[in-house]
Amino acid sequence: MASMTLNLVRDPYGKLVLTDADGEQHVGVSPVRAFPIQAPEEGISLMKSDGKEVAWIDHLDEVPEPARSLLREELEGREFMPEIARVKSISSFATPCTWYVDTDRGETEFVLKGEEDIRRIGAASLLIADNHGIQFLIRDMFNVDKQTKKILDRFL
Structure with missing residues (x-):
């Protein structure tokens, strides 16, 4: 992959x-x-505060260091989307209900207001919004443990 020049500093x-x-x-x-x-x-687009695009990056791997690290750092700070590894349990199959999950950021619980707060993204991914608007990602709903599949099947 060809490297692109990107003069980016903090x-x-x-x-x-x-x-x-x-x-x-x-x-x-x-x-x-x-x-x-x-x-x-x-x-990845680099946008000014007025919404105007000033640069386009086809692939992050094309950006040399240290600009690549700056971009990753900035993206992580802006995008908080825990990835659910496992649904341990739920309080009820009726909504609203509390979900107890393991994520890539540790154990947590959240309230699912309604089934409409679970959205399919592509063929295998799900976005689940909690009652505070935090988006939780299940990257591949077909590649999760049996317990998680059983719970997801009840809501999908």
Whole structure:
């Protein structure tokens, strides 16, 4: 994969600064994923605060260090989406109900208000919104343990 030149630094205030090919500096750019679930490493736009795109990255691996690390750091700080590894139990099969889950960030529980808060994303992924609007991801609903499959089947 060919490497692209990307002059990206963090200023003393913590904002990302992109210097484009013409030498113009764009202070406070934000990376935005085009496909955050299906292809999180592909299609990343650098946007100014007014919503104007100033750079496009086909694939994050094309960006040399340290810019790649800055982008990953910024994306992680903006996108909080715990990934559910296992649904341990639920309080009820009727909604609202409390889900007790293991995520990539540890154990937690959340309240599912209604079945409509479980959305299919692509062929195998699910997004589950809790009562506070936090999105939980199940990357592959077909590749989970038996208990989790049984619970998901009741809601889908």
